Every structure is written in C-alpha cells, then in structure tokens.
Amino acid sequence: MTAPNTLAGPSGSKESLLTILLTFLKVGAFTFGGGYAILPVIRQEVVINRRWVAEDAFADILIITQGMPGQLALNSAIQIGVRLRGTIGGLVAALGVTAPSVIILLIIAAWLYPLYRDNQYVHAVFYGLRPAVVALIAAAAINLGKDILHGTRGIILCAVLLITAIISQVHPILVLVAGGVAGLLVCKRECH
Amino acid sequence: MIQVILSLYWSFFKVGLFTIGGGYAMIPLMEAEVIDTHGWLSAAEFLDIIAVAEMTPGPVSINAATFIGYRMAGVAGSLITTLGVITPSLVLLLLLSKILFTLIQKPEAESFLNGLRSALVALILLAAYSLGQAAIVDIPTIAIFVLLLAASLIKQISPLYYIAIGAILGLIFFPY
Secondary structure (H helix, E strand, O other): OOOOOOOOOOOOOOOOHHHHHHHHHHHHHHOEOOHHHHHHHHHHHHHHHOOOOOHHHHHHHHHHHHHOEOOHHHHHHHHHHHHHHHHHHHHHHHHHHHHHHHHHHHHHHHHHHHHHOOOHHHHHHHHHHHHHHHHHHHHHHHHHHHHHOOHHHHHHHHHHHHHHHHHHOOOHHHHHHHHHHHHHHHHHHHOO | OHHHHHHHHHHHHHHHHHOEOOHHHHHHHHHHHHHHHOOOOOHHHHHHHHHHHHHOEOOHHHHHHHHHHHHHHHHHHHHHHHHHHHHHHHHHHHHOHHHHHHHHOOHHHHHHHHHHHHHHHHHHHHHHHHHHHHHOOOHHHHHHHHHHHHHHHHOOOOHHHHHHHHHHHHHHHOOO
16 A cells, blocks of 8 residues: 655656646546546546556555545546645646536536527437436446445345435435444444 | 525535545435525426536536536536535545545445445435436336336446437437
C-alpha cells in the first residue's frame, strides 16, 4: 500500500496545473455513461498515458473512491490531483472533470430545451426514453444486488429495508444509515 | 430567491454526501429531495433530466444537478447545485484523505458498507417502481421497459444503448 499523499508522480517531477486541468477536462468532456464508464478512461490517462500513478496506487485510489461518498469520476480525479500537486492539484482536477458537464448542460437547459420543448418529435423521444431510463435504474439495482447480496442474511436485510421503506415513507438517508448500522451489528458479533 | 438557492444547495449537498459507491446510488436521494420533499419537478420531468444526463458526457449526477439547478434558479442555481453535490467529495478528500484511507480498510467499515449497499439495492428498486408509474403508461412503454430490462439481464450493456433504443422506439410508437 502506498501513502495516499505523495506529492510527485513516479517520474519525480511536478506536473503543471494546466496539464492536470486539461487531462481532466478531456475526461469530463468525452466520456459518456457515468462513473463506471469513466473510471477505465481515467485509468488509461493517468496510469498508462501519463504515468502519473502506478497501477497499485490506482488500486488504492479506487478503494477510497468506492467506499466514500460522491461521484466515482470526481473522487478519483481529486485524489490523483492531490497526489500530483497537493490541495490545489485536487481542486484543479475537480474543476476539470466537472466543468464540461456544467457548460454542456447549461447550453441544453438554457437554449436547446426551451427551443425544442414543444416539438412533437422531442415528445416522442422522451416518451420512449422514460421507460428506458426506468429499465436502466431497475437493471442497476439488480446488478448491484447480484454483486453484493450473497447468502440469505443480505437478502433478508434488503427485503426488510425495502418493506420498511415502502411502509414508512422515510427519507432514503435513514434507510441507508439503518442498513449500515445493521451491517455493523452483524460485524460486532462476527468480525472479532 | 436566496431561500431557493439555500435549499437547492442543502438538497444537493445531501445527495453528494449519501451517494456512496457512485452510479445510481444518487437516484433515490435525488428523487426524494427533488420530487417528494420539495416538489421541484414531476416524476416525468425528473426522468427526462436523467435521460439527458445520460446522453451527455460527464458524471450523470453532476449533469442532472446542473440541469435541475438551472430549471429552478437559472445559472446561479446550476452552479449552486453542482457545488452542493461535489462539496462532500472535496471536503472529505482534501482534508481527510489519510484518515479515510485507514478507516475504509477496517473490517467495521467493510460491514457498514455492506449493510449500506443492501439498503441501496432496496432503495434503487423502489425508485424504479415509483418512477416507473410516470413512465410505463401504455403497451409500447411496457414493451420498451421489458425489452431493455430483459436485455440487461442477459448482458450488461452501456447506458448509451438504452438511450438509443428508447429514443428510436419512442419515435416509432409515440401516439402522435
């Protein structure tokens, strides 16, 4: 395991902030499909093309990326920026990966959306997109469940939380915390 | 106006803070804040925005945050929601990355995250069900949903395929 805060890449020289910014602008502007599609692109850029972090250091970055709050692409970008140039490097990497989204979505929300909102073909496209997005969300739940729900205990916990969430209508944050605490209680008995 | 800006920031801060493991973890949180708690959007509008966020490059939740922020309060709103959703990552990773790295590798953290992911499966399923009521309204939309879900169970496919197929079938079957 490498320390998470080494300030220079394997090459030993400091990367310029502009290079960091441009690298993550490119990742943000040209990668479609969200986090799990973006991570391989980031790996290609920073491990293979630019050799900013070694393969094992990138594996450490992924452990933190997936275990903590936030977007996958953003979390890994910030950590790589911090390794290269400290806090300012982290901020620049975050700016790079976020800015294309903001600019592109602003153009759509402010200009394209009002222009085409009442077009019947646009209505037709969204009529088809809505069930497609629901399928995407349902598939995400099923695939996540296949990955993590091993054994009856996980499935029972999931079912209990689902029923609780439906009946009580509580905020999802409470359901998440309840799941985490239930996980901890199981661990209290079995981890040590 | 300042009231709206503040509640936009706070809502998206919560989405950023509790989206653990990225991806679709943000859907139930955003749905709860944007539709249930504040009534900023209808379920159909929310799905439209997620579709646009999938079609455009970049992280889906940042795309969605920008669009929703703009709808609610213009350019200022879009900057505020984006800032809100990325603040937790920035604070945790810039100030606490060493502590986090040690913490995340403890067995307790692993168990906490496993329990939390079980909850996440339940929440994402529930979100699909409640959003589905605004999307799956007639025979063609039932067919699009079933076709894409069945395809995804056979083979994991990129979200872009869902978008392309949904759009094409929508154009063909829309009751003009």
